[in-house]
Amino acid sequence: MQDAITNIVNRYDLTGRYLDPKAISELTTYFDTGLTRIIIAELINRNAANIVQDAAKKLYAEQPELLRPGGNSYTTRRYAACLRDIEYYLRYASYALVAGNNNILEERVLDGLKDTYNSLQVPIAPTVRAINCLKEVILEQLDPIDQFLIEEPFKYITEGLS
Numbered sequence: 001m002q003d004a005i006t007n008i009v010n011r012y013d014l015t016g017r018y019l020d021p022k023a024i025s026e027l028t029t030y031f032d033t034g035l036t037r038i039i040i041a042e043l044i045n046r047n048a049a050n051i052v053q054d055a056a057k058k059l060y061a062e063q064p065e066l067l068r069p070g071g072n073s074y075t076t077r078r079y080a081a082c083l084r085d086i087e088y089y090l091r092y093a094s095y096a097l098v099a100g101n102n103n104i105l106e107e108r109v110l111d112g113l114k115d116t117y118n119s120l121q122v123p124i125a126p127t128v129r130a131i132n133c134l135k136e137v138i139l140e141q142l143d144p145i146d147q148f149l150i151e152e153p154f155k156y157i158t159e160g161l162s
Contacts, residue, residue: 001107004030004100030100036146037097043141044094052087055133063126072123086130089157093134096153105153110160117161128158 002010008023019027044051060066066073066082073079092109096102117124135154139147 001095001099001104002101003098007101007103033100033149037100037149040138040142040146040149041094041098044090044097044138047141048087048090051090051134051137052083054137055086055090055130056083058133058136059126059130063129066126072126082130085127086134089131089154090134093150093153093157096156097149102153102156105156105160109157114161124161128161131158131161 005027008019008026012019012023060073065071067079068074073082089109092105096105114124116122117127131154135150138150142150
């Protein structure tokens, strides 16, 4: 896993260049938003169970067929697996938020996930919707000025699955 600093320094090191104004600007943004990213991650940590439950309620209110016989969340075991996966996305999105880098999402979440879901016949569209529900639940709890920080990790996951 790389954070924003490691990513920037490695990028410049590989080409043998000094940090230019663009790199300095990226680092400045990372440091300027650092405390806010940590505060948001702490909010997620403190409320993770409620965030997951609220996102699931939102998803199943919009797509109740998932809970009916034949739906992918039908049976207690499948429902629990869906909640587990939703929690998994939330946890890794919070890591990416703190790192200021989506590298961990590629390594630990997206690498092979779409193929796995397809082989298990797990529909991608409700999964993407569940991830967006997580984002929406968190956005409701944030000051509008800080909302851009949470957008990126969730967008990265949904685009990677789509």
